[in-house]
Amino acid sequence: MSEATSTVTTSNGTPVHAPSVVPEEGSRSGHHTSSQRPRKTSIHGSSGTWILGKTIGAGSMGKVKLARKSDGSEQVAVKIVPRQIIQERGIDPATGQPYPPRHDESKEVRTAREAAIVTLLDHPYICGMRDVIKTNNHWYMLCEYVNGGQMLDYIISHGRLKEKQARKFGRQIASALDYCHRNSIVHRDLKIENILISKTGDIKIIDFGLSNLFAPRSHLKTFCGSLYFAAPELLQAKQYIGPEVDVWSFGIVLYVLVCGKVPFDDQSMPALHAKIKRGVVDYPQWLSGDCRNLLARMLVTDPRQRASLQEILNHPWILKGFPGPPENHLPHREPLSGTLDAEVIRGMTGFEFGTSETIAAQLTKVIESEDYQTAVRNAAKEPLMASPSLEKRKAFGFEFYKRRSSTSSKDTLTNLSTEVLSHPSSPDPINAYNPLISVYYLVREKLERDSISKSPAGSQPPLPIPDVEKLRIPIPKQPEIAHTSETSYEVKGEPASTSGRTRPRARTHGDEEVSEAMKKVNLGGVSLPPSPVVPQSAIKEDSVVRKESTVGGMLRRFSTRRHNAKALAPPTLSVQAPGQAPVEIVAPRKSLSVRRPPTERQPAPSGASHSRAPDLLTPPTTADGLPGSKRSAKIGRSTSVSEVDWRRKYRGQHQSGDPPGTSGSDRSALSVKEETTQNEKGANSFSKPLTMRAKSLGHGRRENTARRTRREEAAAVTSVPNDVPEEDVGDGATSTGSGDGASTTPSSDFVRPVYLKGLFSVATTSTKSPVEIRMDIIRVLKELGVSYKEIKGGFSCVHRPSIDLKSVQENVPQSPEATNMVNPPSHRRKLSFGGSTSSSSAPAPPPPAMKGQGKRNRADTSYTNSDVSNESMHDGVLGGSLILNFEIYIVKVPLLSLHGIQFKSVSKTNTWQYKGLASRILQELRL
Numbered sequence: 001m002s003e004a005t006s007t008v009t010t011s012n013g014t015p016v017h018a019p020s021v022v023p024e025e026g027s028r029s030g031h032h033t034s035s036q037r038p039r040k041t042s043i044h045g046s047s048g049t050w051i052l053g054k055t056i057g058a059g060s061m062g063k064v065k066l067a068r069k070s071d072g073s074e075q076v077a078v079k080i081v082p083r084q085i086i087q088e089r090g091i092d093p094a095t096g097q098p099y100p101p102r103h104d105e106s107k108e109v110r111t112a113r114e115a116a117i118v119t120l121l122d123h124p125y126i127c128g129m130r131d132v133i134k135t136n137n138h139w140y141m142l143c144e145y146v147n148g149g150q151m152l153d154y155i156i157s158h159g160r161l162k163e164k165q166a167r168k169f170g171r172q173i174a175s176a177l178d179y180c181h182r183n184s185i186v187h188r189d190l191k192i193e194n195i196l197i198s199k200t201g202d203i204k205i206i207d208f209g210l211s212n213l214f215a216p217r218s219h220l221k222t223f224c225g226s227l228y229f230a231a232p233e234l235l236q237a238k239q240y241i242g243p244e245v246d247v248w249s250f251g252i253v254l255y256v257l258v259c260g261k262v263p264f265d266d267q268s269m270p271a272l273h274a275k276i277k278r279g280v281v282d283y284p285q286w287l288s289g290d291c292r293n294l295l296a297r298m299l300v301t302d303p304r305q306r307a308s309l310q311e312i313l314n315h316p317w318i319l320k321g322f323p324g325p326p327e328n329h330l331p332h333r334e335p336l337s338g339t340l341d342a343e344v345i346r347g348m349t350g351f352e353f354g355t356s357e358t359i360a361a362q363l364t365k366v367i368e369s370e371d372y373q374t375a376v377r378n379a380a381k382e383p384l385m386a387s388p389s390l391e392k393r394k395a396f397g398f399e400f401y402k403r404r405s406s407t408s409s410k411d412t413l414t415n416l417s418t419e420v421l422s423h424p425s426s427p428d429p430i431n432a433y434n435p436l437i438s439v440y441y442l443v444r445e446k447l448e449r450d451s452i453s454k455s456p457a458g459s460q461p462p463l464p465i466p467d468v469e470k471l472r473i474p475i476p477k478q479p480e481i482a483h484t485s486e487t488s489y490e491v492k493g494e495p496a497s498t499s500g501r502t503r504p505r506a507r508t509h510g511d512e513e514v515s516e517a518m519k520k521v522n523l524g525g526v527s528l529p530p531s532p533v534v535p536q537s538a539i540k541e542d543s544v545v546r547k548e549s550t551v552g553g554m555l556r557r558f559s560t561r562r563h564n565a566k567a568l569a570p571p572t573l574s575v576q577a578p579g580q581a582p583v584e585i586v587a588p589r590k591s592l593s594v595r596r597p598p599t600e601r602q603p604a605p606s607g608a609s610h611s612r613a614p615d616l617l618t619p620p621t622t623a624d625g626l627p628g629s630k631r632s633a634k635i636g637r638s639t640s641v642s643e644v645d646w647r648r649k650y651r652g653q654h655q656s657g658d659p660p661g662t663s664g665s666d667r668s669a670l671s672v673k674e675e676t677t678q679n680e681k682g683a684n685s686f687s688k689p690l691t692m693r694a695k696s697l698g699h700g701r702r703e704n705t706a707r708r709t710r711r712e713e714a715a716a717v718t719s720v721p722n723d724v725p726e727e728d729v730g731d732g733a734t735s736t737g738s739g740d741g742a743s744t745t746p747s748s749d750f751v752r753p754v755y756l757k758g759l760f761s762v763a764t765t766s767t768k769s770p771v772e773i774r775m776d777i778i779r780v781l782k783e784l785g786v787s788y789k790e791i792k793g794g795f796s797c798v799h800r801p802s803i804d805l806k807s808v809q810e811n812v813p814q815s816p817e818a819t820n821m822v823n824p825p826s827h828r829r830k831l832s833f834g835g836s837t838s839s840s841s842a843p844a845p846p847p848p849a850m851k852g853q854g855k856r857n858r859a860d861t862s863y864t865n866s867d868v869s870n871e872s873m874h875d876g877v878l879g880g881s882l883i884l885n886f887e888i889y890i891v892k893v894p895l896l897s898l899h900g901i902q903f904k905s906v907s908k909t910n911t912w913q914y915k916g917l918a919s920r921i922l923q924e925l926r927l
């Protein structure tokens with residue numbers, strides 16, 4: 001073996017040294033299978049050397065790992081996208097040799113496009129790209145590390161958000177979308193899973209893997225995204241401009257935020273399709289009128305009638321409590337004129353526009369066109385057009401309403417969804433006039449940012465702009481730039497198979513309309529297999545499963561429960577995501593005896609309690625014999641600031657031994673000691689370090705914070721020895737529970753803190769000690785048949801649902817993956833959520849929910865028209881995607897002497913199964 005290094009050069013001339021790649025012995029191409037390939041511990045790019053650490057996420061494109069700069073100065077998330085190798089059969093007539101293996105071109109283009117787009121974006125609510133490195137086998141996209149968790153996990157843990165909170169997130173999403181759309185970029189995969197929370201409590205949109213540039217006067221036709229969040233026109237295989245599909249998905253996201261569930265749900269794929277296309281939405285009665293109105297404007301099935309983003313930005317619900325619409329953070333721009341900057345043009349070559357010369361020629365043509373010049377003249381007459389004031393925008397919104405109501409159904413999409421940005425009668429020369437112009441602005445602004453950061457005052461090294469040409473990405477055919485009019489053109493030839501997803505996404509079974517359209521799609525000359533992947537018989541069976549035993553049922557029950565719980569619940573306490581704050585407070589054991597204020601136990605309003613399981617209304621007896629405290633914690637899972645005050649006061653009055661709840665490290669040590677009971681024997685080692693840490697806090701909070709942060713970071717970013725499975729390298733994974741929780745000796749020495757930030761209502765807090773919570777988690781995981789191992793601060797969990805062997809064998813052709821899945825190692829586990837919770841070693845009748853799960857899996861995942869392949873579909877159904885990987889952390893709420901748990905999904909598949917399971921765990925935990 002010899003070591004091969006590849007060096008590529010970025011557009012700004014910075015050489016990028018690709019990571020060391022050790023070619024596989026005997027491999028003609030030097031490409032390895034994933035099992036043979038030596039595991040990398042570091043990567044080298046123009047931005048420096050990065051040490052790879054633990055896996056923090058996974059999607060259909062690949063894994064996401066933590067990485068730390070070798071000098072320890074920075075931490076990033078690295079999205080690692082394997083470069084798929086295609087081995088064509090036959091002899092290449094040109095050489096007389098077998099065709100050499102080549103990379104999957106559509107995936108290459110897709111990944112390059114994501115890298116190129118995100119590298120240029122600069123928005124506070126969009127996850128930024130730090131560097132892009134390409135090797136023989138992988139793309140490495142170094143992104144800003146967003147460490148506040150996923151929005152999905154918040155919804156799971158906390159249920160639906162208050163409208164005020166949802167508004168904050170909604171405004172941020174709207175701001176990010178407005179920025180994208182004004183830059184001619186459409187995300188196309190906006191979903192709750194693609195929204196992360198930063199440690200400041202703001203959102204960060206990730207995953208631009210399906211994004212593209214749109215031109216207001218031309219149409220896109222790739223059908224992509226998550227089915228739950230997909231606009232009806234996508235399911236009908238209709239062409240679209242772009243922004244309107246983001247608006248629909250935004251509507252679904254907003255609905256999930258305020259309702260805690262998806263608006264369209266069904267266990268059967270055809271039924272789900274039908275529901276989305278029908279667009280009948282159930283608006284819970286708790287929604288405010290404005291909120292309902294906004295959602296109703298967004299979730300309009302006819303894209304021509306759907307609200308434009310401008311309407312949304314100026315909607316009363318969005319404006320409520322704010323001085324104006326969300327800021328889009330677009331820098332000031334002037335219309336283009338005069339000579340084009342050659343450096344900027346060179347930076348634009350990552351977008352399938354063609355060579356620098358082509359770009360320059362096309363751009364010049366656009367700028368010199370009569371259309372553009374007219375638009376510039378009009379904008380000069382109305383200078384507010386490009387950056388309208390609030391009044392102007394509101395007036396425009398009003399105008400829009402007037403226009404919308406007079407729009408006939410014959411109008412084109414252009415008249416509506418890209419209104420303001422590209423209205424034909426008043427084209428805006430700055431915002432989304434034309435993708436070439438937008439990208440020109442973006443590249444120019446990036447170069448400006450880079451030059452600032454290069455200057456002595458700037459701290460960060462410049463970010464290279466990925467350059468398709470110079471990175472030598474094989475793009476089979478340059479897209480034609482066809483002029484549809486003098487001033488507009490469309491980027492033709494958007495590859496039909498644009499996703500390049502390695503894992504299949506759900507397809508549209510039973511939907512002839514879509515299937516037919518998909519069949520027509522040409523995957524770079526390869527026709528799609530027309531046959532459905534899963535036999536129709538299986539689908540029919542799926543659609544008759546017992547509804548409430550399925551995950552979907554769980555989801556529905558979950559939201560109902562939340563609603564009812566809300567009726568009983570006290571107001572909410574707001575905390576933020578897990579961060580790296582100092583840990584000062586340990587919940588005192590005595591807090592278990594705290595009684596809730598009487599209001600908590602007030603019965604639910606009539607009509608609100610009917611759907612709650614009776615047991616939920618009966619307070620259990622707590623460990624210390626006090627009724628109600630645990631149960632009330634469960635029912636009233638959200639805690640309010642006023643409740644916090646109450647807790648403090650109450651504790652002050654009734655538990656004079658309790659120190660104030662804001663710091664007091666000495667007390668922490670004391671408390672932990674007090675907490676240790678006979679029942680908690682197995683957890684002694686868990687509490688001991690807490691004591692030690694608490695003692696050290698006396699030395700000074702700041703110092704300790706810094707030291708602690710360093711220690712955590714050092715633990716989090718570790719080299720990965722070649723012989724250690726990546727999954728085993730965690731930030732301090734130290735003990736393997738393997739289900740034997742009580743005897744496990746965890747070396748986890750702390751509980752993660754969550755910041756107090758006035759943001760999230762925490763439904764998972766408890767007055768229980770971390771020791772008790774840990775024991776409870778172990779108990780519940782065992783009861784639910786979830787495998788786990790203890791990691792620092794919590795548990796790494798895997799859930800493998802059992803499968804109805806018979807139906808699988810009957811319905812789905814076997815594959816190696818399928819064989820693995822249908823032979824569970826030791827025993828048949830019952831489906832561990834939604835049904836019976838007990839494990840059994842005896843073969844149990846197949847849980848009816850399983851079929852629903854398989855179906856759910858297909859509905860749950862995203863889809864593109866490239867996924868209509870029998871083989872890949874089987875992989876999706878059986879090849880492990882039913883397995884849920886997630887983590888549970890025990891967290892503490894500094895200042896409040898409360899503890900709780902937080903979920904973190906590790907994989908993006910099976911979102912809603914995961915939500916169901918997490919809900920079930922929460923339910924069983926009775927925090």
Ligand SMILES: Nc1ncnc2c1ncn2[C@@H]1O[C@H](COP(=O)(O)OP(=O)(O)OP(=O)(O)O)[C@@H](O)[C@H]1O
Nearest residue numbers: 057058059060061062064077143144145146207209
């Ligand atoms: N910048 C980041 N910081 C922290 N975690 C991240 C970051 N980017 C991604 N992740 C984690 O990795 C997961 C997968 O990332 P991403 O969505 O980019 O992958 P993907 O393969 O494109 O997913 P999909 O299946 O939707 O296509 C996310 O859900 C998230 O948990």
